[in-house]
Amino acid sequence: MTNKHNPAALNTGRRPLRGAGINLFYLPAILILIVFTVWPLLSGIQLSFTNWDGYSPTKAFVGLSNYLTMFKDHNFGTVLVNTLIYGVGSTAIQQVIGLGLALLLNSRIKGRNIMRAIIYLPALVSAVIMGTMYYFVFQYQQGALNTLMVSLGLPRVVWFDKPAVSVAIIVIINSLQYVGTSMIIYLAGLQGMDHSVIEAADLDGAHGWKKFRNITLPLLMPAFSTSVVLNLIGGLKLFDVIQVLTGGGPGYSTNSVSTYIGLTYFSNQNAGYASAMGVVLFVIIAIATTLLNKGLDRLGWES
Amino acid sequence: MNKVVKVIGAACCASMLFGLAACSGGGSSAGDVELEFMTGMATGSTQLKAMTKVVDAFEKENPTVKVTLVPGTSSYESDLKVRLAGKNAPDLWNTHGWSRDRYADFLEPLQNRSWAKDMSSVIDTAIRKSDKSFYALPLDVAVTGIIYNTTVLDKAGVDPTAISTWDEFDAACKKIVATGANCIAASGKDNWTVGNIADYTASGMYTEAQLKKLKSGSFDEASYEKAVTPIYQWARNKYFNVDYTSATADDVAKLAATDKVGFVIQPNSFAQSVQSYNADTKLGLMPLPSAVGDPYLVTGEDYAIGASKTGKNKEIALKLIDFMAEPANMKGLSDTTGNAPAISGVEANIGQLKDTYDYWVDEKKTQTYPIFDRVYLPNGMWNTLCTTTDGLLTGQSNPGNAASQMKTSFESLYGQD
Numbered sequence: 001m002t003n004k005h006n007p008a009a010l011n012t013g014r015r016p017l018r019g020a021g022i023n024l025f026y027l028p029a030i031l032i033l034i035v036f037t038v039w040p041l042l043s044g045i046q047l048s049f050t051n052w053d054g055y056s057p058t059k060a061f062v063g064l065s066n067y068l069t070m071f072k073d074h075n076f077g078t079v080l081v082n083t084l085i086y087g088v089g090s091t092a093i094q095q096v097i098g099l100g101l102a103l104l105l106n107s108r109i110k111g112r113n114i115m116r117a118i119i120y121l122p123a124l125v126s127a128v129i130m131g132t133m134y135y136f137v138f139q140y141q142q143g144a145l146n147t148l149m150v151s152l153g154l155p156r157v158v159w160f161d162k163p164a165v166s167v168a169i170i171v172i173i174n175s176l177q178y179v180g181t182s183m184i185i186y187l188a189g190l191q192g193m194d195h196s197v198i199e200a201a202d203l204d205g206a207h208g209w210k211k212f213r214n215i216t217l218p219l220l221m222p223a224f225s226t227s228v229v230l231n232l233i234g235g236l237k238l239f240d241v242i243q244v245l246t247g248g249g250p251g252y253s254t255n256s257v258s259t260y261i262g263l264t265y266f267s268n269q270n271a272g273y274a275s276a277m278g279v280v281l282f283v284i285i286a287i288a289t290t291l292l293n294k295g296l297d298r299l300g301w302e303s
Numbered sequence: 304m305n306k307v308v309k310v311i312g313a314a315c316c317a318s319m320l321f322g323l324a325a326c327s328g329g330g331s332s333a334g335d336v337e338l339e340f341m342t343g344m345a346t347g348s349t350q351l352k353a354m355t356k357v358v359d360a361f362e363k364e365n366p367t368v369k370v371t372l373v374p375g376t377s378s379y380e381s382d383l384k385v386r387l388a389g390k391n392a393p394d395l396w397n398t399h400g401w402s403r404d405r406y407a408d409f410l411e412p413l414q415n416r417s418w419a420k421d422m423s424s425v426i427d428t429a430i431r432k433s434d435k436s437f438y439a440l441p442l443d444v445a446v447t448g449i450i451y452n453t454t455v456l457d458k459a460g461v462d463p464t465a466i467s468t469w470d471e472f473d474a475a476c477k478k479i480v481a482t483g484a485n486c487i488a489a490s491g492k493d494n495w496t497v498g499n500i501a502d503y504t505a506s507g508m509y510t511e512a513q514l515k516k517l518k519s520g521s522f523d524e525a526s527y528e529k530a531v532t533p534i535y536q537w538a539r540n541k542y543f544n545v546d547y548t549s550a551t552a553d554d555v556a557k558l559a560a561t562d563k564v565g566f567v568i569q570p571n572s573f574a575q576s577v578q579s580y581n582a583d584t585k586l587g588l589m590p591l592p593s594a595v596g597d598p599y600l601v602t603g604e605d606y607a608i609g610a611s612k613t614g615k616n617k618e619i620a621l622k623l624i625d626f627m628a629e630p631a632n633m634k635g636l637s638d639t640t641g642n643a644p645a646i647s648g649v650e651a652n653i654g655q656l657k658d659t660y661d662y663w664v665d666e667k668k669t670q671t672y673p674i675f676d677r678v679y680l681p682n683g684m685w686n687t688l689c690t691t692t693d694g695l696l697t698g699q700s701n702p703g704n705a706a707s708q709m710k711t712s713f714e715s716l717y718g719q720d
Binding site for chain 2: 053054055056057072073075135138139140141143158159160161163246247248249250251252253262263266267268269270273
């Protein structure tokens with residue numbers, strides 16, 4: 001193909017420098033992206049092939065050794081499963097509650113603006129503070145929950161004794177913190193809907209569940225995609241709440257890949273292996289979001 | 304229009320570059336010297352207050368010097384490693400037990416300082432290299448064992464001086480638990496407290512030959528499994544505090560302050576924490592039983608200050624270390640640690656533990672072992688030690704699994720030093 005068949009290319013060719021100054025606007029963003037995202041990613045990949053301890057001036061190339069260690073490390077299997085539970089579990093809970101709240105607060109109920117603000121408020125709080133607050137709820141001696149149980153004549157419970165219970169508590173806390181974000185996304189979706197379609201459905205006699213299933217839900221697909229992808233990425237990268245609430249314990253049982261990377265990098269002085277796990281987590285998140293996006297896109301088109 | 308766009312764009316870039324440049328920090332006024340000192344001491348702690356007093360006096364004597372004391376946080380060790388990795392070491396830092404094995408390559412050797420000849424030899428095995436060089440001024444010499452609550456032991460009819468084997472310790476635990484108190488307390492939230500239990504008890508679980516083998520790089524899983532089995536059993540026998548998983552280190556101190564726990568295996572500074580909650584609590588110190596010999600106490604460096612060998616103001620930093628080593632200053636600093644001073648001629652203030660400390664250290668001349676991980680495990684294993692022991696207490700792991708994880712970590716870290 002030559003330029004004479006492409007008007008856009010011809011136009012660019014005639015005045016190549018026109019409007020070039022506008023490029024300066026995105027230069028800072030690109031620089032920030034390179035310095036804080038691209039360069040650390042490339043450094044991480046490079047480190048994953050070394051035996052660096054995280055602070056010494058020297059390091060040696062060890063090939064794929066760090067990647068092979070993952071297969072022998074029983075803890076990595078545990079933390080990988082935990083990470084998937086944190087990601088998928090939080091995403092599922094947030095979609096169900098977030099959508100329910102959005103539908104409720106999209107109706108004309110009294111005080112809906114205040115309720116929206118209250119539900120969204122935890123998303124503005126630091127996850128460390130959120131984790132600390134819930135630590136005081138689930139603490140054994142002076143914890144709010146145990147105090148309540150004692151006042152009801154029930155025995156105190158050691159909430160963080162069992163890994164499964166601890167993981168479930170972490171999923172619930174993370175979901176409750178960010179359920180407001182899902183609600184806002186769904187509210188935006190509901191309010192951005194084409195009202196003529198809704199009205200047409202009303203005229204055709206669609207009501208209740210039938211209307212929600214066949215009209216509202218398909219129109220919410222773009223909001224659903226955004227919410228699911230954002231929540232899944234957040235859940236798979238979960239760090240702060242775990243660190244504050246359980247510190248990854250008992251033993252290694254509630255660690256996510258992110259907290260285990262921190263532990264391996266700094267405390268166990270194995271920056272090379274930690275970097276290899278970081279690369280694997282990056283690949284998992286990239287594959288999961290790509291597949292999810294494609295799946296949701298297809299679902300959206302079909303709808 | 305195009306010109307306006309270019310000017311605004313250039314301004315955006317310039318402001319960002321200025322912003323990045325600002326990250327490199329501010330400078331000092333001409334002629335002044337600034338020292339950055341990462342203390343590793345918590346904000347508001349008695350240790351930081353004592354250090355501030357010494358530094359203030361140093362600044363008064365040296366008006367052109369300004370020392371910035373950086374308090375320690377829960378990520379102190381990580382912060383320090385990031386600074387070292389970035390070739391941006393502070394002028395001085397607290398080496399928290401690792402002046403030789405972790406930080407020696409970054410620190411100025413101190414064996415030729417004037418005060419070096421007066422330094423206690425008790426911690427030589429932990430801080431000196433084979434050529435006798437060392438890299439930090441220890442503010443104290445930790446000589447410790449098991450801290451007990453006299454009131455709890457009296458109530459249970461337990462005589463701490465009669466405990467010389469782990470079987471006797473086990474019998475004492477049964478009596479204490481029968482009174483409704485906890486035998487031992489630790490914190491799963493601050494799992495260094497449980498790491499201390501394994502760290503202090505391990506030396507007495509190995510024979511000299513086994514310790515020698517360990518030091519030469521051979522980790523025997525069966526020996527370690529045997530060493531931590533008592534801890535696993537204590538947990539199964541419910542000797543530990545029931546709130547272990549959610550308890551903090553402060554909660555453990557509160558348990559001791561309210562006479563709800565018999566024994567705690569932590570540094571001597573634990574006594575000060577307890578007394579901050581209840582000054583009338585009666586505490587004592589006893590040696591650790593040994594599975595292979597006589598009871599023993601453990602020794603090691605606790606707070607120790609080193610100067611960066613690449614520091615721009617290294618000589619001034621060394622001058623500050625010399626100032627800390629002066630007897631009056633050393634006394635002020637070591638008094639806050641609950642341990643004896645590291646410099647001879649400085650009067651010790653062990654506080655509440657003094658009588659029992661004097662009994663076991665001076666009168667009975669109890670044998671001492673260096674703290675296990677500092678000498679027999681490679682640098683970087685502390686966290687694995689804490690986490691695997693935490694797993695033993697909570698039942699997430701068993702002694703065999705803990706030994707297997709320790710072996711993996713040992714083999715990956717040995718030789719890195």
